[in-house]
Amino acid sequence: MSDIAIKAEQLSKYYRLGVINNGTLFRDIQSWIARKRGKIDPHSKIGDKYDGTIEGFWALKDLNFEIKQGDRVGIIGKNGAGKSTLLKILSRITAPTEGQVKIRGRVASLLEVGTGFHGELTGRENIYLNGAILGMKKKEVDRKLDEIIDFSGIEKHIDTPVKRYSSGMYVRLAFAVAAHLDSEILIADEVLAVGDAEFQKKALGKMNELSSGQGRTVLFVSHNMTAVKSLCNRGMILEKGELKFTSDNIDETIGKYQNLNVIKLSDSYVWNNIHNIKNDFITINNIKITNDSSSNIPEKIIIQGKTYFLKFNLSIKEKNPLLTLYYIIYNEYGIKVIESAFSDSGKDIGECLKEGENIVIAELPTKELMPGKYRIEVLSSIKNISYIIDYDTIEIPIEIDADEQKFPMYKNRNTVLYTKENWSIV
The missing domain is CATH 3.40.50.300 (P-loop containing nucleotide triphosphate hydrolases)
Structure with missing residues (x-):
């Protein structure tokens, strides 16, 4: 039957x-x-x-x-x-x-x-x-x-x-x-x-x-x-x-669906001339993901527990104090995990940048993220007025793997973030 x-x-x-x-x-x-x-x-x-x-x-x-x-x-x-x-x-x-x-x-x-x-x-x-x-x-x-x-x-x-x-x-x-x-x-x-x-x-x-x-x-x-x-x-x-x-x-299907929505701009962690985005304020010439030695990452895997940075090479055509730059990290199921803006540093990027070429570096939270597939979405706006780099315009796929020698226990945990909080018996 x-x-x-x-x-x-x-x-x-x-x-x-x-x-x-x-x-x-x-x-x-x-x-x-x-x-x-x-x-x-x-x-x-x-x-x-x-x-x-x-x-x-x-x-x-x-x-x-x-x-x-x-x-x-x-x-x-x-x-x-x-x-x-x-x-x-x-x-x-x-x-x-x-x-x-x-x-x-x-x-x-x-x-x-x-x-x-x-x-x-x-x-x-x-x-x-x-x-x-x-x-x-x-x-x-x-x-x-x-x-x-x-x-x-x-x-x-x-x-x-x-x-x-x-x-x-x-x-x-x-x-x-x-x-x-x-x-x-x-x-x-x-x-x-x-x-x-x-x-x-x-x-x-x-x-x-x-x-x-x-x-x-x-x-x-x-x-x-x-x-x-x-x-x-x-x-x-x-x-x-x-x-x-x-x-x-189903995990494979969801992962495939998320990858369909991610624009894979390159086989390496360097993205040049992002979508030829045109506006009157900012041009992103390229984005790199670098490690703690500031060198480009040759492989497509980020190792959990190590330090990595999102490095922007951008040009400012006209200074604007209301300019913002930030990124959002989503997991493979499309759930927002972390959002981080330049203003979190206590400074306004519109005031700090100079006209012409600038290098902006943001440390990625790779020490806290569990192994898995993620995507980084980069956005920019004129605060409370309009987006100049909107949602779904720049999406960067990344994959984080566990350092099994240092963190063997984290390999198969079904969670997004981890912490090293100490446990004790009083």
Whole structure:
């Protein structure tokens, strides 16, 4: 008996851009005649142009994958990558344009706040409605009813029409229904982010229990890499509708996703002419990572416990006392670990720099960071006015390895920072 729960073959979805119709037949005919004559559509928005073609885009293109029963799959990617479109196809809300997907088992999905709920019905009635949609009999829902209501935590409001629910209450009840009704596949989109922290933790624990304890297949979409790591054992990366990467190791998938977002400017720790950034104040000629002897680092690995510096060679075109320069370090899951600014030294960089070429050095906190992959983001702004080097413009990937002779105990600790605080018995 096959253990494949979901199988996609050449799965594609195409969407046409723009308005499909104008609402009335007469206005549609006017638009059609104008296009035939090569004239502007009289019902188009001001500034719109028509070039005689119908434009569209592939939200998904040629996806091929298999998901086994009991897998917990994290689907990650940027906004617009096609994640929600894929889940809608798997939930049978929309049909693929090309290819096919084979699903073995009933699907319970939680895609948007209020999906599958009727606003005029009470929470209790909507539980039965969702059960009927999944093909369950009333007796089956009866057995689960008390458990669903208890898990949702909205007992006092269960007989209130859901149109009066807050978005958080919607999510609580919708997830409780999807998780407790008998389905073989559970699909959850980023909608869980609407819930409070306590409920998110509760929901992740429930999905883990369903997968490992009951053998259900879980598909989870989130931009929270910590949540994805805690729940999923497999990962898929979507980018512009294409399946860029898939792995049976969720850590490998998350690491790959973070690297996709990092601009690797060089194979060495020297970056020249950074993106040709142009502004009226500062030009970063190059950035180097150096060790305590001020020499360039030939390898791509930083050794934990040693001293390293971020060295900027920059030119000032016009002095400005409001100029700032700082960096942020993120771990491989996109969590901000440390932020450090020149002003932390007690001085304003705008006052200290001279017109022309300058060298600015910042010591990196490599003695405190645990082994792992990180990225350094460099930013600059005119304080409280505008960024002149914005987020995602300069990103530097680094990897820190343990000095196993000095710090053997830190090699596999699941944390970001460490300290040498002394322990004692009094």
